[in-house]
Amino acid sequence: MSSGLSDGVLVYSEYDEGVIHPVAFELLGKSREIADRLKVEVWSVIIGYRVEDDTARELIYYGADRVFVYDHPRLVCFDPILYKGVLVDLVKQVNPSVFLFGATPLGRSLAPRVAAAIGAGLTADCVDIQVDECGDIVQIRPAFTGNILAYIRTSSRPVMSTVRYRVMRMPSRDTGRMGEIIRLIPMVEGDLSLKVLGRISRRSIDLTKADIVVAGGRGFKRRSDLKMLEDLASLIGGVVGVSRPLVDEGWMPREHQVGFSGNTVKPRLYIAFGISGSPQHIAGMRGSEIIVAVNIDPSAPIFRIADYGIVGDLYEVIPKLIEELSRIKRV
Amino acid sequence: MLLNVAVNFLEVEVGAVLDFHVIVLIKHVPDIEKVKFDVETGRIDRSSAPGEINPFDLNAIETAVQLKEKLGGIVTALSMGPPQAESSLRDAIARGVDRAILLSDHRFAGADTLATSYTLASAIRKIGRYDLIVCGEKTVDGDTGQVGPEVAEHLGIPHVAYVCEIRESYGDRLIVVSDMGDKFLVEVRFPALITVTKDVNTPRLPSLRDILKARRSKVEVWDADSLLGFIDMSRIGLLGSRTQVFKIVIPSEERRRGIILKGVDSVNKLIEALRMEGFI
Numbered sequence: 229m230s231s232g233l234s235d236g237v238l239v240y241s242e243y244d245e246g247v248i249h250p251v252a253f254e255l256l257g258k259s260r261e262i263a264d265r266l267k268v269e270v271w272s273v274i275i276g277y278r279v280e281d282d283t284a285r286e287l288i289y290y291g292a293d294r295v296f297v298y299d300h301p302r303l304v305c306f307d308p309i310l311y312k313g314v315l316v317d318l319v320k321q322v323n324p325s326v327f328l329f330g331a332t333p334l335g336r337s338l339a340p341r342v343a344a345a346i347g348a349g350l351t352a353d354c355v356d357i358q359v360d361e362c363g364d365i366v367q368i369r370p371a372f373t374g375n376i377l378a379y380i381r382t383s384s385r386p387v388m389s390t391v392r393y394r395v396m397r398m399p400s401r402d403t404g405r406m407g408e409i410i411r412l413i414p415m416v417e418g419d420l421s422l423k424v425l426g427r428i429s430r431r432s433i434d435l436t437k438a439d440i441v442v443a444g445g446r447g448f449k450r451r452s453d454l455k456m457l458e459d460l461a462s463l464i465g466g467v468v469g470v471s472r473p474l475v476d477e478g479w480m481p482r483e484h485q486v487g488f489s490g491n492t493v494k495p496r497l498y499i500a501f502g503i504s505g506s507p508q509h510i511a512g513m514r515g516s517e518i519i520v521a522v523n524i525d526p527s528a529p530i531f532r533i534a535d536y537g538i539v540g541d542l543y544e545v546i547p548k549l550i551e552e553l554s555r556i557k558r559v
Numbered sequence: 560m561l562l563n564v565a566v567n568f569l570e571v572e573v574g575a576v577l578d579f580h581v582i583v584l585i586k587h588v589p590d591i592e593k594v595k596f597d598v599e600t601g602r603i604d605r606s607s608a609p610g611e612i613n614p615f616d617l618n619a620i621e622t623a624v625q626l627k628e629k630l631g632g633i634v635t636a637l638s639m640g641p642p643q644a645e646s647s648l649r650d651a652i653a654r655g656v657d658r659a660i661l662l663s664d665h666r667f668a669g670a671d672t673l674a675t676s677y678t679l680a681s682a683i684r685k686i687g688r689y690d691l692i693v694c695g696e697k698t699v700d701g702d703t704g705q706v707g708p709e710v711a712e713h714l715g716i717p718h719v720a721y722v723c724e725i726r727e728s729y730g731d732r733l734i735v736v737s738d739m740g741d742k743f744l745v746e747v748r749f750p751a752l753i754t755v756t757k758d759v760n761t762p763r764l765p766s767l768r769d770i771l772k773a774r775r776s777k778v779e780v781w782d783a784d785s786l787l788g789f790i791d792m793s794r795i796g797l798l799g800s801r802t803q804v805f806k807i808v809i810p811s812e813e814r815r816r817g818i819i820l821k822g823v824d825s826v827n828k829l830i831e832a833l834r835m836e837g838f839i
């Protein structure tokens with residue numbers, strides 16, 4: 229079946245329990261830019277169960293011209309095979325020129341399946357997307373544990389990428405924007421090789437969404453000392469992050485880990501206490517707007533990417549910070 | 560005579576079905592801390608760094624070996640890479656892998672994730688029967704995490720990504736915890752592919768004896784021709800790739816302010832700075 233539609237820039241909107249992951253709105257903003265250059269429409273697709281029109285309409289407010297909705301009880305939890313089937317079917321029907329996903333765990337699991345199914349190239353974890361003079365899409369992504377930035381072109385169609393959260397500007401929400409919500413029937417029969425038995429735990433925090441991250445590393449000598457990090461964090465409205473050794477020690481749950489094998493964060497403020505600044509750590513926080521480093525060793529690599537640094541003992545600096553900030557708060 | 564053959568055949572078949580077979584996909588990568596990146600020319604000097612098994616793939620090997628220990632059967636390690644990658648496959652043997660296959664051919668070179676996954680999937684087809692494929696979460700050089708799910712798609716089997724725990728393992732299926740931020744319990748029937756995170760286990764160190772034994776064992780090297788009948792040569796290597804890297808930039812240390820605060824009132828100076836930036 230052909231829809232008569234073609235060439236739009238399509239954004240996958242990750243949806244879970246009534247909520248759209250905000251990376252979708254950022255991607256719609258970027259897609260608007262790309263689409264206006266290419267003179268095409270912006271589309272979004274949303275898969276789930278009990279997807280309300282009001283939810284889908286949000287995507288229009290953020291820039292979509294059309295929203296394709298697949299709603300079915302079997303789509304309530306992410307199933308890579310069913311979701312892939314739905315998206316491959318949609319791509320065949322509407323023939324998008326570009327197809328973007330958020331580089332969330334779900335996006336990074338789903339996009340490659342779709343890409344392989346349609347024989348398309350896929351660029352992972354982009355930090356920027358540009359349209360060059362010829363109207364070609366250029367994707368920019370870190371590789372080699374963040375040591376390089378690669379500029380990539382795609383020769384297949386649609387151009388597919390997963391894009392990091394918080395690298396694209398959040399567009400403004402315009403409730404005056406008009407667009408169309410199109411409900412389509414998903415194909416969900418067959419395959420029973422995979423069964424999601426249930427959600428067994430919810431993440432307690434989401435570091436990737438934090439505006440302020442107060443992070444500690446091996447400069448901390450005891451687990452109990454992390455209490456002062458927590459105090460400081462709550463004082464300035466931040467979330468606690470840690471380097472990997474503290475997670476490996478069992479001092480902090482993995483949700484708090486920053487870095488290559490943990491979370492990639494992009495807060496407005498990142499404060500690193502007793503973190504040396506290994507490539508693997510930096511890979512997860514170099515995008516922070518303001519970086520503050522406190523380290524006893526003046527040659528610690530973290531200072532090379534810091535906006536403000538204090539060469540000093542965290543055991544002196546943190547209590548003093550807490551004291552001063554509490555004093556300011558009181559007055 | 561005929562009957563005899565048939566019976567033998569049947570025995571082999573039954574035996575094969577009971578024999579659990581895991582394939583683990585590993586990549587030979589440069590030690591990332593030792594690679595030299597030339598900011599001026601944008602060159603990556605891989606030769607400056609010794610190669611090793613991608614750190615995340617050690618968890619994949621450990622997963623496969625533990626399953627074998629529980630369910631019996633064999634583990635095959637499969638890697639696509641340059642001839643030097645043989646050392647990583649030997650390392651894999653020392654870590655408990657039974658059979659090691661290296662896909663090496665200049666025609667495989669320059670592959671993006673689509674061509675890489677297609678090549679690996681073709682080799683898996685040639686290997687034949689398997690129950691489970693285990694991959695690492697991502698590689699330290701490519702860092703896409705895409706190869707696993709793409710292999711699964713080429714083979715038409717389900718996959719579960721970000722597996723941080725194997726809850727139950729049976730001869731025909733696994734029950735695993737998938738860490739998607741929230742954690743989900745997922746049951747997957749064989750044949751299937753999983754990608755594992757570093758939380759799934761702690762890879763054990765190979766013993767000296769195993770290392771020595773691995774040195775003498777065989778790594779099979781397959782070139783593109785040995786996959787004839789399983790592979791379309793236009794879908795491999797640079798030719799089969801759909802993404803092209805046309806420029807590499809090595810970010811010089813960014814335009815950071817680099818203000819070092821000194822003296823007894825450095826904390827106050829920091830607070831002042833945070834106030835100026837609007838955080839307080």
Ligand SMILES: Cc1cc2nc3c(=O)[nH]c(=O)nc-3n(C[C@H](O)[C@H](O)[C@H](O)COP(=O)(O)OP(=O)(O)OC[C@H]3O[C@@H](n4cnc5c(N)ncnc54)[C@H](O)[C@@H]3O)c2cc1C
Pocket residue numbers: 444445446447448470471472473485486487488489490491501502503504505506507508509512522523524525528540541542543614615699
């Ligand atoms: C495949 C792979 C993935 C990895 N992923 C990650 C990841 O996601 N995240 C991550 O963080 N790491 C990761 N690592 C580990 C990484 O290589 C480093 O080992 C780690 O980041 C070091 O953590 P650290 O800076 O806390 O400790 P260290 O490097 O030991 O640094 C401690 C610092 O504290 C300072 N210090 C000591 N005492 C004090 C004091 N009293 N006051 C102030 N400063 C003090 C020291 O000068 C030193 O600079 C990974 C490694 C590999 C191989």
Ligand SMILES: Nc1ncnc2c1ncn2[C@@H]1O[C@H](COP(=O)(O)O)[C@@H](O)[C@H]1O
Pocket residue numbers: 584585586587613615616619637638639640672675679693694695696697698701702703704705706707
């Ligand atoms: N060349 C390769 N040979 C074998 N396995 C690979 C290769 N490249 C990637 N893999 C597997 O796919 C996973 C994800 O790799 P990547 O998509 O490069 O991040 C790795 O952890 C390996 O298990």
